[in-house]
Amino acid sequence: MRSIEPVLVANRGEIAVRVLRALRELGILSVAVYSEADAHAVHVGMADRSVLLGPAAPTESYLNIDRVLQAARETGARSVHPGYGFLAENAEFAERCEAEGLVFIGPSPEAIRGMGSKIEARRRMSAAGIPVVPGGTDPIRADEDAIAAADAIGYPVAFKASGGGGGRGFRVAHDSAGVAAAFAGARSEGERYFNDPTVYAERYMEDPRHVEVQIVADAHGNVVHLGERDCSVQRRHQKLIEESPGPTVDPMLREHIGDVAVSAARAIGYRSVGTVEGLLVGSDFYFLEMNTRLQVEHPVTELVTGIDLVREQLRVAAGEPLSFAQKDVQLRGWAIECRINAESAAKGFLPAPGKINSWNPPAGPGVRVDSGVKSGDEVTAFYDPLLAKLIVWDQDRESATRRMRRALAEFEVGGPATLIPFYRHLLATDEWMAAETCRSLVADREWLKSTAS
Structure with a gap:
């Protein structure tokens, strides 16, 4: 993998730390970038070299393509790992990296652009024979078009920003009276967050399971799936808890949705790690x-398969074949992840910035904490409130749940409010133990108030 060394990690927080640890284990030189607000961040001290990008505002630092590329020139970096968020799914950034002679550790700009537009992704998947959520692929430009689309699709109907993600640009109309507001809301958020006001409509599934499939593909024609993750516990269409394997997925269904994911990756000539997200309704899986x-x-996925995804991503970027084949992938045990956000569930999941006065994460067998913060750090409003990911593994779902509850009870964060009390309450409910989506609980304001402590 020396062909990609040094590697510049164009991100911050726990994902920068995760990638830097992988690089250190492989003996690959690394470069960190940071904003003025992150001058003393954990990831800065982990890299072989570090470069200041600019002020705290993302547009002046982590989202500033020119400054990131200048940092690569200054340090002699030969490749860039974007992590996730910020520039990770920015086709222009991937193209600019290639123009600079840098290896972009991710898929091709064409694949990023093709899947970055939800409308284009639906068109390409439909053309490849892959089932998509029922709906349209034409942009909606006016209220009358929105009403016509909704009447044709049937209620409830979802209006989505074509460039959206992370719950942004997503509005639901339950009847014709709500169409105009839903369309306007999706369009407004699409323009504000993704600089793209394009909106389309699809059928809104009331309470499906959100199931996604991890795929890895190299430049030698190998495309492999690593089983599924269930991410059904969400707030405002943003994920909170993830688990693998899916509690409602049997081996036959796993093979089916894995084949769908591999076919989707092949349809766009995908290379690198990626995830095919879908809705599972009974045994029907929709892209x-x-x-x-x-x-x-x-x-x-790493805990149930034993496969280091970052290492495989680096291998692919260096032009090497995958280190395993589909027949080698086996799911063992059960893993659960809780996102430890600086948010207050009792206050509608509002961000809770502030100084971290103490930071004592849990430990023990089967417990993993991916974090990019430490005691004394300031949680600012400039960045995502994710402080850490708490991941546990055990032999089965019930045992993994008990281990997660134990780990949550030991996790001490002094200062800002976090979602730890919320998770402790949720994982003790009958709904969670019955593997329900917990949608009604997360939407229940009165129940959420009980999670305040």
Whole structure:
């Protein structure tokens, strides 16, 4: 992998730390970048070299392509790992890296652009014979078009920003009276967050399971899936808890959705790690979108397969073949991940910035904590409130749940409010133990108030 050394990690927080640890284990020189707000961040001290990008605002630092590329020139970096978020799914950034002679540790700009537009992704998947959520592929430009589309699809109907993600640009109309507001909301958020006001409509599934499949593909024609993750516990269409394997997926269904994911990757000539996200309704699996990057929840897949996804991503970027074949992939035990956000569930999951006065994560067998913060750090409003990911493994779902509850009880964060009390309450409910989506609980304001402590 010396052909990609040094590697510049164009990110911050726990994902920068995760990638830097992999590079250190492989003996590969690394470069960190940081903003003024992150001058003393954990990831800065882990790299062989570090470069200041600019002020705290992402547009002046982590999202500033020119400054990231200048840092690569200054340090002699030969490749760039984007992590996730920020520039990870920015086709222009991938193209600019290639123009600079840098290896972009991810898929091709064409794949990023093709899957970055949800409308284009739906068109390409439909053309490849892959089932998509029922709906349209034409952009909706006016209220009358929105009403016509909703009437044709049937209620409830979801209006989605074509460039959206992470719950942004997503609005639901339950009847014709709500169409105009839903369309306007999706369009407004699409323009604000993704600089793309394009909106389309699809059938809104009331309470499906959100199931996604991890795939890895190299430049030698090998495309492999690593089983599924269930990410059904969400708030505002943003994930909170992930687990693998899926509690409602049997071996036959696993083979089916794995084949769908591999076919989707082949349809766009995919290379690198990626995730095919879908909605599972009974035994019907519908393509939702493809994330052309490493996912926040990749550790649960690593724990049940024993495969280091970052290492495989680096191998692919260096032109090497995958170190395993489909027949080598076996799911063992059960893994659960909780996102430890600086948020207050009792206050509607509002961010809770502030100084971390103490930081004592749990430990023990089967417990993994991916974090990029330490005691004394300031949680600012500039960045995502994710402080850490707490991941546990055990032999089965019940045992893994008990281990997660133990680990949560030991996790001490002094200062900002976090979601730890919320998880402790949720994982003790009958709904969680019955492997329900817990949608009603997460939407229940009165129940959420009970999670305040």
